[in-house]
Amino acid sequence: MEWSPPIAQRYKINYDAATFVEDNQAGLGVVIRNSEGHAMASLTQQIPLPTTMIEIEALAARRAMELALELSLDNITLEGDNETLFKALKNRDTSLAMHGHLIKDILFLSSYFSTFNVSFVRRQCNPLAHSLACKTKSLPLMTVWMDTVPPDLVSVLQADLSSLP
Template identity: 45%
Template sequence: MEVATVDCMIDEGTRTWNAEMVNEIFAPQEAEEIKNIPLAREATEESLYWPWEHDGRFSCKSGYRFLKEDEDVLQLRDRCKEDNEDVVHAVWSCKELDGVWGMNNIWSLRNQQRFTSFSKLMAWVFQHQRNPDLFAFSIWSIWHQRNQVRTQQAYCPLNQLSQLVHDRYAEYKAFKPPPFPSRQKRRAWWKSPDQDIFKINFDGVIYAEEKCSGLGVIIRNQEGLVIASMSTRVPQQLQPIEIEALVASRALEFAREVGISEAVLEGDSLLVIKALETKDAKLAPFYLLIQDSIKLSSSFSKLSYSYSKREGNLVAHSVA
């Protein structure tokens, strides 16, 4: 096994993982992660991709963000110089910030409640209605002041920051415009295809407790009558984008099996629909699954693609 490669763990006949071999070689958690990786119908050459963009292409913007996040992790220890520093500590629980948060009683929970991430802290603020607007002003002011100190710019001392937050918040409330009257949102409905054209709707569902994914396909004619439908499950807990890419190819395969050659393929994943239309996402991690659909599309005499919001794709979602 010293010179073995990944393809030896793939059953080429079914294009699925050899579960028995994977379980024997890897630890249970690693084996589950490997078996959840979707496989394309045909073997393809390996390629490198940039994991911080949906299309797999490097961009200066995402590269800068990646480097800045890495830099911020290294430079967060600006105030109290603690070793185990994180964002929550830098803007919330640091003892140096007691004078900022302690000026208002609604933040008295700082010494009682522990949060493992900033997203959990923010969720708690919203859930318990602890003035999210004031919280946002406070967090921004603390972070901005920290950056000013770090870049050696003029900054507001911490003992004056609470008053600065209060003044800015009061100014915000004074100029805050009244809310616009609510408008009834236009619902997205399923639209019938052109005459003699069939519409193929597809969708995928994650069944986390059962560690599997559901695939649903429904084919209708111009009158909206159901011509055929398909529902199946795969024993893999895939990522949402992977499920959508996989079920798109299954939908085309199913349509050909029932004898349809002219159709519109419609789903509620804009990324998948764009990838199918442009065929320009070759570096995206899900592109191997898209490639299956592209190859299947050549068997149709007429095929177009359509994006629909979730409300217009509810039947396929229910089937899945």
Template identity: 40%
Template sequence: MLLEKIASYAKNYIRNLKNLEFRQPRSQNSVNKKWKPPLLNSYKTNFDGAMFNESDEVGIGVVIRNCKGELMAALLEKIQKPQSVVALEMLAARRAALFACECGFQQSSFEGDSELVIKALRYGEMQHSSVGHILKDTMSYASCFQSCSFFHMGRQGNSIAHALAQRARLSFPIVVWMESVPLDIMSFVMSDISSIE
């Protein structure tokens, strides 16, 4: 019985990793399709959430990089499934702001692939009252930064955060890396770095 569970777990893990490599962006209309580095002496924090249909849990992925595209910190977190995808994306934004603050990166731009959430973060208001408190928390964390901005990024330009969020499915509740990520995520990092003009 235990060996069957281990074999099943391994098969699912490998299948999920293969799926990460071939996933297409959510929005083909997004203006920013490729990741671009932040300005000199600042950081870029990408975030994403992933729903797991087979579970009552979801994943959050966050990655912080410098102007050379180098990894400064990364996080994945598995949490209870919220009431909506919008709530999940807002929770991912809040976790990204908190993580960047905890790591001491005082100048950061934040990118996510939910246009609705980015608009709410830019303008400080949300039409979905069920996530207003999460928006308020996120804005509170954002006020701690010397400089902070929010941008919409298509899935293709947010691939590392997305891969981390998907990886949470098979992980401990929270995992943090400083200046590194697992090898299966590193291919996304190298792809972004090679595309820097």
């Protein structure tokens, strides 16, 4: 399985998180691509390490939604590799779990888009977002790249594009 682009006139937003337990930090990675697979924007952000992995993934998803809104994008698919988060968003489950407020935030932000879908993929189909999340270890400030990805990750983007029909 490989990354697949969204349908025409839509954007796919891939997100992921990485943990750096020894530094008590986590990294968020986001990439927004159009139907041709071209990067519209990418983001890395280091944050203090939350308690659970689901919280970290939910924070990455929320940051992805915020970036899409900041760029005035519409018609989006939010795609990540955490199945628990995917199911909570798909079922609109705003439980009382520690991450329930983050699910509520994401669902609230989703109301600003004409079309909002969630998608689950395995880690191997989300390599660019994962690489961005890992990059925060050496790039601790929040950084956004417009119309591209960091130069050292262009090969990861190209690998995704080379698999497209």
